[in-house]
Amino acid sequence: xxxxxxxxxxxxxxxxxxxxxxxxxxxxxxxxxxxxxxxxxxxxxxxxxxxxxxxxxxxxxxxxxxxxxxxxxxxxxxxxxxxxxxxxxxxxxxxxxxxxxxxxxxxxxxxxxxxxxxxxxxxxxxxxxxxxxxxxxxxxxxxxxxxxxxxxxxxxxxxxxxxxxxxxxxxxxxxxxxxxxxxxxxxxxxxxxxxxxxxxxxxxxxxxxxxxxxxxxxxxxxxxxxxxxxxxxxxxxxxxxxxxxxxxxxxxxxxxxxxxxxxxxxxxxxxxxxxxxxxxxxxxxxxxxxxxxxxxxxxxxxxxxxxxxxxxxx
Amino acid sequence: xxxxxxxxxxxxxxxxxxxxxxxxxxxxxxxxxxxxxxxxxxxxxxxxxxxxxxxxxxxxxxxxxxxxxxxxxxxxxxxxxxxxxxxxxxxxxxxxxxxxxxxxxxxxxxxxxxxxxxxxxxxxxxxxxxxxxxxxxxxxxxxxxxxxxxxxxxxxxxxxxxxxxxxxxxxxxxxxxxxxxxxxxxxxxxxxxxxxxxxxxxxxxxxxxxxxxxxxxxxxxxxxxxxxxxxxxxxxxxxxxxxxxxxxxxxxxxxxxxxxxxxxxxxxxxxxxxxxxxxxxxxxxxxxxxxxxxxxxxxxxxxxxxxxxxxxxxxxxxxxxxxxxxxxxxxxxxxxxxxxxxxxxxxxxxxxxxxxxxxxxxxxxxxxxxxxxxxxxxxxxxxxxxxxxxxxxxxxxxxxxxxxxxxxxxxxxxxxxx
Numbered sequence: 001x002x003x004x005x006x007x008x009x010x011x012x013x014x015x016x017x018x019x020x021x022x023x024x025x026x027x028x029x030x031x032x033x034x035x036x037x038x039x040x041x042x043x044x045x046x047x048x049x050x051x052x053x054x055x056x057x058x059x060x061x062x063x064x065x066x067x068x069x070x071x072x073x074x075x076x077x078x079x080x081x082x083x084x085x086x087x088x089x090x091x092x093x094x095x096x097x098x099x100x101x102x103x104x105x106x107x108x109x110x111x112x113x114x115x116x117x118x119x120x121x122x123x124x125x126x127x128x129x130x131x132x133x134x135x136x137x138x139x140x141x142x143x144x145x146x147x148x149x150x151x152x153x154x155x156x157x158x159x160x161x162x163x164x165x166x167x168x169x170x171x172x173x174x175x176x177x178x179x180x181x182x183x184x185x186x187x188x189x190x191x192x193x194x195x196x197x198x199x200x201x202x203x204x205x206x207x208x209x210x211x212x213x214x215x216x217x218x219x220x221x222x223x224x225x226x227x228x229x230x231x232x233x234x235x236x237x238x239x240x241x242x243x244x245x246x247x248x249x250x251x252x253x254x255x256x257x258x259x260x261x262x263x264x265x266x267x268x269x270x271x272x273x274x275x276x277x278x279x280x281x282x283x284x285x286x287x288x289x290x291x292x293x294x295x296x297x298x299x300x301x302x303x304x305x306x307x308x309x310x311x312x313x314x
Numbered sequence: 315x316x317x318x319x320x321x322x323x324x325x326x327x328x329x330x331x332x333x334x335x336x337x338x339x340x341x342x343x344x345x346x347x348x349x350x351x352x353x354x355x356x357x358x359x360x361x362x363x364x365x366x367x368x369x370x371x372x373x374x375x376x377x378x379x380x381x382x383x384x385x386x387x388x389x390x391x392x393x394x395x396x397x398x399x400x401x402x403x404x405x406x407x408x409x410x411x412x413x414x415x416x417x418x419x420x421x422x423x424x425x426x427x428x429x430x431x432x433x434x435x436x437x438x439x440x441x442x443x444x445x446x447x448x449x450x451x452x453x454x455x456x457x458x459x460x461x462x463x464x465x466x467x468x469x470x471x472x473x474x475x476x477x478x479x480x481x482x483x484x485x486x487x488x489x490x491x492x493x494x495x496x497x498x499x500x501x502x503x504x505x506x507x508x509x510x511x512x513x514x515x516x517x518x519x520x521x522x523x524x525x526x527x528x529x530x531x532x533x534x535x536x537x538x539x540x541x542x543x544x545x546x547x548x549x550x551x552x553x554x555x556x557x558x559x560x561x562x563x564x565x566x567x568x569x570x571x572x573x574x575x576x577x578x579x580x581x582x583x584x585x586x587x588x589x590x591x592x593x594x595x596x597x598x599x600x601x602x603x604x605x606x607x608x609x610x611x612x613x614x615x616x617x618x619x620x621x622x623x624x625x626x627x628x629x630x631x632x633x634x635x636x637x638x639x640x641x642x643x644x645x646x647x648x649x650x651x652x653x654x655x656x657x658x659x660x661x662x663x664x665x666x667x668x669x670x671x672x673x674x675x676x677x678x679x680x681x682x683x684x685x686x687x688x689x690x691x692x693x694x695x696x697x698x699x700x701x702x703x704x705x706x707x708x709x710x711x712x713x714x715x716x717x718x719x720x721x722x723x724x725x726x727x728x729x730x731x732x
């Protein structure tokens with residue numbers, strides 16, 4: 001509108017016309033911007049936003065993929081979650097998994113990054129080899145680890161070499177199955193986060209370290225008083241990506257244990273899948289579970305932001 | 315007046331549409347097999363490359379016999395039922411498909427499978443051609459939703475060399491099996507390997523007169539005295555006699571693997587063990603017996619798959635002819651020779667491939683008293699609950715009664731929550 005009006009206002013002052021001109025450009029820019037995001041916007045609106053709204057709608061119904069009639073049940077699907085043993089077990093397993101994996105993979109990634117940032121020999125070699133696990137898809141890694149964890153597999157063979165002879169079936173043991181999947185997840189994801197830490201480490205001004213060195217600070221002191229505080233924004237990123245990933249853990253469980261043994265590795269994402277495909281008429285329950293999971297992830301991300309991502313003061 | 319005329323016109327148009335639809339459904343009302351034409355999408359589980367190649371061959375043979383019908387194979391290598399369920403909910407399912415008991419359990423009650431009854435009589439297929447226990451899994455409210463393409467069931471396999479080394483005769487009763495298992499257990503070898511798997515235990519459950527579901531299928535009942543007795547007996551080999559162990563404790567992935575590695579001298583498995591032993595452990599000499607009579611009755615479990623049609627297929631006649639062919643004598647004879655599964659047809663019972671091989675004969679004969687292993691729409695949750703009970707008893711985490719009571723409560727909550 002402003003564009004078509006502008007030429008008809010010759011009496012306008014220079015200041016006004018400049019502002020109008022600027023306004024016109026902003027609109028053109030906005031249009032171009034909109035044009036550029038359109039493909040993603042369509043994808044987002046149809047495949048994500050619409051899907052989420054549909055899931056919310058489904059969660060208030062007794063819903064089956066093949067039924068013609070899906071009656072409204074109000075909050076029943078949500079109310080039943082509090083007494084649904086499977087959901088409670090899955091929530092507990094997932095939380096346990098997330099706590100262990102997020103903490104260990106963040107610490108591990110930071111240590112790797114600090115190591116690689118120092119001037120050790122063969123840095124490039126370590127950088128590429130350590131990153132390798134992150135390149136392969138989680139499905140492939142899970143298949144490989146089926147052999148590693150097999151009673152007569154790689155892990156037990158290596159233990160045998162150092163004198164520990166066992167045929168422990170890790171994935172069939174209620175005590176070992178979840179830790180086995182945790183280890184696999186840490187091993188796969190830590191290198192990705194290592195890269196993020198590495199990039200952030202390059203951004204820390206050298207002067208800060210030099211000043212600390214002049215003051216006689218030790219390497220450990222520098223790590224805790226300079227490196228870690230200055231990495232806070234990245235630590236927040238890594239922790240929240242970790243939380244999101246961990247609470248959605250599915251592929252490893254699907255391929256390696258199917259939630260067993262005795263539900264020791266039943267996670268919320270896998271339970272949702274089981275309810276949709278393995279049972280009849282439980283799609284509404286699955287959607288309620290998914291929404292609760294989404295809210296939990298959202299809340300935890302907000303909390304971690306409060307705790308970690310405070311303002312940096314040089 | 316005007317509205318009446320409009321009504322008449324609408325009725326006329328409606329009736330034309332109805333006849334048109336009716337005509338299409340009957341593929342032009344063909345009455346001879348050679349006149350039936352159409353295109354069929356046929357989905358099979360393709361997880362086993364050899365089986366998949368055989369299905370491809372049978373479909374090619376079918377198209378040679380019926381040149382007017384074109385079949386496109388859609389092989390689904392894994393999670394077969396999930397894929398079909400998704401396709402059905404999008405109204406995009408194949409015309410013909412493998413119907414597993416799991417697929418039957420969710421698709422038939424929702425009206426998504428075609429009732430084959432009328433088409434069977436139209437195209438000359440009789441229910442009497444098949445073993446009766448194999449027809450019931452596909453029946454609901456008097457309708458027949460699939461025809462059995464083959465089956466497997468359970469017998470007891472025993473290691474001949476381990477038996478003769480221990481000076482034992484072929485067992486004939488559960489008492490024999492119990493004594494023999496103890497005698498065969500030494501070093502790293504167990505007499506038996508019974509897994510924490512309802513697909514084995516339920517043979518015992520039924521043999522003791524127990525049931526998984528009440529007769530109206532609305533309640534799980536596998537915690538009564540009979541079920542407790544069955545599980546007490548099943549677990550006694552491992553817990554009291556120490557003559558059995560879980561496959562993974564024997565360094566094996568499944569009982570057949572432990573049997574092949576000669577870590578377990580006896581296992582309860584099906585016909586799939588025969589080609590597996592031939593390919594993987596050809597040097598092991600073994601034999602089989604039908605499962606001996608349990609306290610209440612003879613029992614074994616039937617695992618079967620059928621071919622059926624989508625309720626929405628536009629080529630019902632072509633689809634029925636396809637199902638007829640794929641479950642017919644020509645195809646099933648080849649299935650039998652390939653060693654994958656046993657034929658579901660009575661007329662192949664006297665085939666030399668069965669009569670000449672005592673193990674195959676035991677398997678085929680067990681079908682007469684075996685129970686189809688299928689438990690309705692909440693089957694997977696019910697089996698999860700059963701397996702959890704077996705696991706907690708066999709891992710020593712719980713006693714029989716507590717484990718079964720908890721499992722029944724879990725199963726019932728799934729049945730009522732759905």
